[in-house]
Amino acid sequence: MNFEKLDVLSMNENTFKLINGDWMLISAKDGDKANTMTASWGGLGVLWHKKVAFIFVRPERYTKEFLDASPYFTLSFFNEDKREELQYMGKVSGRDEDKIENSSLTKKTEDEFVYFEEAKLVLKCRKLYKQKLSEDCLVDKSLVEFYQDHDYHYLYVGEIVEAMKKEV
């Protein structure tokens, strides 16, 4: 089964469930190399009249190096049967092993994008904005508890340039 292009306006997923419940893989490539990591924090919405995705990535993630090297990233969403793979991608670092090779997922590379054949939904994003969160900007100071190691997330805003879905 091939991916079909999807108009994001016709997406009827609950994004809270999609991102926080199902989780997603954030993937990017740098030349011939690629990396991916699981994420469950983020959002989909509108900014600068563009359909965008927001992701939050801690500085120590190996995936951040790829996000910074590439003008693009993808978000891949899966059915429940791939939960174990997402757990693995969210526990092990690509610095320590070739996660993609060691998983059952099939990497698909297309131009500047890397994503997964087994995904039910893929959002291809073009980076628009990046900013490190900062303690000064926490209005609710109790949130500092998430940053005991001062490893404030980087926010990346990506324009969704293409959405694709597949029956899996």
Ligand SMILES: Cc1cc2nc3c(=O)[nH]c(=O)nc-3n(C[C@H](O)[C@H](O)[C@H](O)COP(=O)(O)O)c2cc1C
């Ligand atoms: C369910 C789940 C959700 C996660 N969400 C995020 C997230 O939103 N941002 C983040 O920086 N790390 C998140 N992580 C942690 C990374 O996926 C994890 O540290 C991963 O091993 C990083 O891999 P890398 O070093 O190859 O990039 C999450 C992990 C899991 C299991």
